[in-house]
Amino acid sequence: xxxxxxxxxxxxxxxxxxxxxxxxxxxxxxxxxxxxxxxxxxxxxxxxxxxxxxxxxxxxxxxxxxxxxxxxxxxxxxxxxxxxxxxxxxxxxxxxxxxxxxxxxxxxxxxxxxxxxxxxxxxxxxxxxxxxxxxxxxxxxxxxxxxxxxxxxxxxxxxxxxxxxxxxxxxxxxxxxxxxxxxxxxxxxxxxxxxxxxxxxxxxxxxxxxxxxxxxxxxxxxxxxxxxxxxxxxxxxxxxxxxxxxxxxxxxxxxxxxxxxxxxxxxxxxxxxxxxxxxxxxxxxxxxxxxxxxxxxxxxxxxxxxxxxxxxxxxxxxxxxxxxxxxxxxxxxxxxxxxxxxxxxxxxxxxxxxxxxxxxxxxxxxxxxxxxxxxxxxxxxxxxxxxxxxxxxxxxxxxxxxxxxxxxxxxxxxxxxxxxxxxxxxxxxxxxxxx
Numbered sequence: 001x002x003x004x005x006x007x008x009x010x011x012x013x014x015x016x017x018x019x020x021x022x023x024x025x026x027x028x029x030x031x032x033x034x035x036x037x038x039x040x041x042x043x044x045x046x047x048x049x050x051x052x053x054x055x056x057x058x059x060x061x062x063x064x065x066x067x068x069x070x071x072x073x074x075x076x077x078x079x080x081x082x083x084x085x086x087x088x089x090x091x092x093x094x095x096x097x098x099x100x101x102x103x104x105x106x107x108x109x110x111x112x113x114x115x116x117x118x119x120x121x122x123x124x125x126x127x128x129x130x131x132x133x134x135x136x137x138x139x140x141x142x143x144x145x146x147x148x149x150x151x152x153x154x155x156x157x158x159x160x161x162x163x164x165x166x167x168x169x170x171x172x173x174x175x176x177x178x179x180x181x182x183x184x185x186x187x188x189x190x191x192x193x194x195x196x197x198x199x200x201x202x203x204x205x206x207x208x209x210x211x212x213x214x215x216x217x218x219x220x221x222x223x224x225x226x227x228x229x230x231x232x233x234x235x236x237x238x239x240x241x242x243x244x245x246x247x248x249x250x251x252x253x254x255x256x257x258x259x260x261x262x263x264x265x266x267x268x269x270x271x272x273x274x275x276x277x278x279x280x281x282x283x284x285x286x287x288x289x290x291x292x293x294x295x296x297x298x299x300x301x302x303x304x305x306x307x308x309x310x311x312x313x314x315x316x317x318x319x320x321x322x323x324x325x326x327x328x329x330x331x332x333x334x335x336x337x338x339x340x341x342x343x344x345x346x347x348x349x350x351x352x353x354x355x356x357x358x359x360x361x362x363x364x365x366x367x368x369x370x371x372x373x374x375x376x377x378x379x380x381x382x383x384x385x386x387x388x389x390x391x392x393x394x395x396x397x398x399x400x401x402x403x404x405x406x407x408x409x410x411x412x413x414x415x416x417x418x419x420x421x422x423x424x425x426x427x428x429x430x431x432x433x434x435x
Contacts, residue, residue, distance in 0.1 A: 012064040015057040016074050022054045023078050027085035032094040035082050036101055043075065043125050044105055046118035062120050069131075071124040073181045076133040080186050083140075095141050102129050132179060135398070139176050142166045143193065162408055163401040168244070169415055170198040171422055174387070175394030201419065202429040204242035209254065209431055211239040243416045250420065253369050257376060257421045258431050262297060266432070267373065268425055271380035278381075284334050285326035288318045291338065294381075298374040299366075310362070317345045332382075339382040346375065347392040354399055360410070368413040376421045386426065393418065 026035055042049050042058065049055035065071055083095050105126060128134055142164050166176060173194040178187055243250050262270040274294050278287055296311050321341050325334060348356040362371045379386050393415065400408045424431055 008064060012061055012070075015061045015064075016077075018057040019054055019074065020077060020081060022051060023081045024085070027082050032082075032097060035094060036097045039078075039098065040101055043121065044101065046121050058121065062124075065124075068124060068127050072128050072131045072133050075125065075128050076131075076137075076179070076181060077183075079137060080183060084183070084185050084189065093144060095137065096145055099138055099141050102134065105129060133181070135401070136177055136179050139163055139166045139401070143173070143177065158406040159404055161402050162397065162405055162411070165244075165405065165412065165415075166397070167197065169393075169397070169419055170194045170201070171390045171419065172394050172397055173197075175391045176397060198423070198427065201242060202423050202427045204239075205420070205423060206429050206431070208239050208242055209434065243420065244412060245416050245420075249369070249413070253372070253417050253420050254424065254431055254434055256369050256373050257424050258434060261373075267376055268380055271377060275381060278330065278335070282330050283326065284322070284328050284330050287330045287334070288321065288326075288338070291381075292318050295342075295374065295377065298370065298377065310365070313358070314342075314345075317342065336382045336384045339378050339385045340388050343375065343378060343385060343389050343392060346378075347389070348395050351395055354395060356396060359396075363410055363414060368410070368417050372414060372417040372421050375418070376425060380425065383426075386422075 023035075026038065030038075038049075041047055042055060061071075061074065079095075079098055083098070102125070105122075106129070143166055166172065170193075173190050177190050241247055241250060245253065258266055260266055265273065274290075278290060292315055295314060299310050318338075321338055322334070328334070344350070345358065346362065347359050348354055359371075362374075366374075375389060379389055396411060397415070400411055405412060423429055
């Protein structure tokens with residue numbers, strides 16, 4: 001039985017490699033238009049393909065597939081072969097045309113072909129267009145082919161799906177643009193784009209804030225004045241705001257994320273003080289109590305609902321977090337696990353459990369800046385949970401990616417504030433002079 005399975009897998013792998021080698025050879029020989037046409041003939045029309053050995057390899061693979069995901073892997077690999085090679089060769093981007101090709105499949109009737117394998121290929125390609133791999137390709141299209149400046153809040157832009165904003169959020173790239181079956185080459189390309197986009201945002205933000213100051217925005221202590229209004233900025237010939245937040249929202253966010261907000265300290269220094277205190281010998285149970293106190297200051301205010309409801313829920317959540325460890329000595333592993341579980345409670349737990357009513361409730365009652373500040377306080381206590389926070393926001397982004405920007409303004413504001421909060425606390429930008 002084992003020998004049969006091994007032979008089965010070897011045959012499938014051999015035929016798949018035949019197809020991969022075919023496209024690897026084509027990218028250096030044919031234009032993007034010619035390659036798109038080959039995809040159309042081989043995978044969609046399922047008609048007579050010029051290279052009969054390749055079409056036979058595809059036909060031999062079909063009966064060997066055990067689940068649809070295996071075909072998704074093969075087709076996704078073929079797409080990435082031509083995408084990566086064409087981009088590296090500085091030729092016309094082939095990805096947008098591939099997306100148009102696969103999107104057009106839904107306008108075709110599921111007619112029956114002369115061979116059973118042809119219909120099966122067509123059905124598998126239809127299923128691929130609903131897969132996570134294909135959604136990732138569509139997000140990648142937005143990153144590679146859209147100008148961030150076109151994202152301003154115009155009526156036409158607000159009618160666009162949330163997916164079109166993926167270029168704005170480098171902290172989502174790792175989670176939204178990479179799947180487990182992507183090549184090392186593709187993953188490196190995405191990481192490079194992430195670094196470039198993040199660096200550009202930090203430079204733009206620094207230039208924007210510096211420009212406001214140099215043009216007299218702080219002459220009368222306007223950065224320090226709590227009565228500072230958006231109209232106060234209108235006379236300034238300013239560099240474009242690099243976010244989708246209003247000038248006033250951006251200023252308020254920066255002051256919150258880098259200013260002195262907790263006991264005369266900024267969030268970063270306050271977190272360091274807390275960590276120093278938390279690392280003193282104590283039980284995990286005792287740590288959870290002081291961690292609650294650390295978090296609960298975020299809910300200070302006039303709202304009785306916020307003070308009572310949110311504080312109580314977080315207290316219960318912490319109390320029920322890994323109770324079997326209550327009598328253990330506190331350590332870094334427990335710190336990371338606790339922070340991660342609280343992030344799951346506050347934002348969203350997982351792809352399998354995407355409910356996020358509590359998060360929406362937080363934003364509705366506290367606002368996007370205060371909610372982002374609470375998340376920032378947690379990440380500053382354990383830097384290792386930063387990727388987990390980013391991953392949770394990727395779940396939300398993917399969940400709403402087909403919704404119009406108009407319908408998810410609340411999420412966009414948090415995404416924008418998180419970009420500013422992470423950049424000012426984890427990036428190379430220093431805006432600590434703003435108080």
